[in-house]
Amino acid sequence: MAAYLVAGDRLFRAMDPGGELNPEKLPPTLRTELEAALGKKQKKGDSRSSPERLVSFRLIRDLKQYLKESGSTLYLHELLEGSEIYLPEVVKPPQNPELVARLEKIKIQLANQEYKQITRNVTCQDSRHSGTLSDLGKQVRSVKALVITIFNFIVTVVAAFACTYLGSQYIFTEMAPQILAALIVASVVGLAEMYVMVRTVEGEFGEL
Structure with missing residues (x-):
């Protein structure tokens, strides 16, 4: 289930010192979590798919609540322009060899039963x-x-x-x-x- 956004450049620029989201005006907890999610304390040239650009939905809700309480004219959908939902790759667990062998045996048995049923009226x-x-x-x-x-x-x-x-x-x-x-x-x-x-x-x- 998706729980993160890959932050776009619009949100990244808004967190700059001269951006709409001045880090100095944000609550300390919200500022720390946003800077950590956007990798502001690291290199600015990180890739969009880098883990430092993943912002959780909970953090987005907190940001929306802050904009609403502060009476900001900036809308959340404007900040999320260019952002994408992060869908992690599903890693399939390795198959049990015993289970695979058992399934193959069952398939062979079913195939034999079907063959016998088809050829039961055919004389040898x-x-x-x-x-x-x-x-x-x-x-x-x-x-x-x-x-x-x-x-x-x-x-x-x-x-x-x-x-x-x-x-x-x-x-x-x-x-x-x-x-x-x-x-x-x-x-x-x-x-x-x-x-x-x-x-x-x-x-x-x-x-x-």
């Missing part, structure tokens, strides 16, 4: 390989099961037809009724097998 290389092989194996097994099902369907229908045809010889003496009976039985068995095959194929494709 092993997952890609295993997924491809497993999918291929599942498709091969499905095709194999479908071929076996079709083969079983054909064998079952043919067997039903053959068995019915041979068995009907003991009932019918003519070939036409025998073939008709064999076709009816084979159709019924074929429809039943087809229903089972369709349900099996639906189940296989549903797992893909």
Whole structure:
């Protein structure tokens, strides 16, 4: 927080023996503090940023009170012409190495967590390989099961037809009724097998 002014040349000249603020007329305490702040007892060629030119706000208030009580026609803002508020440079304390290392560790952990959260839906290389092989194996097994099902369907229908045809010889003496009976039985068995095959194929494709 600012608490000082860098006194300008106007205030410095006013403190000269022939200036508006005649040091002989000032209260002793105020005169001593002003001379010490302006470096009047030292060299006059001091720089404006020199510590000898720093005037505290309290001293400025005392000077204002003096001008008011003495009935002076000199205003404070005239004396402060060219003066600037002194803002000391803020010196940052050195960082604790342990704290810096801990902060870096926390940053790394947060970065890793963010990376995992971003890539949680992305499959890794092993997952890609295993997924491809497993999918291929599942498709091969499905095709194999479908071929076996079709083969079983054909064998079952043919067997039903053959068995019915041979068995009907003991009932019918003519070939036409025998073939008709064999076709009816084979159709019924074929429809039943087809229903089972369709349900099996639906189940296989549903797992893909």
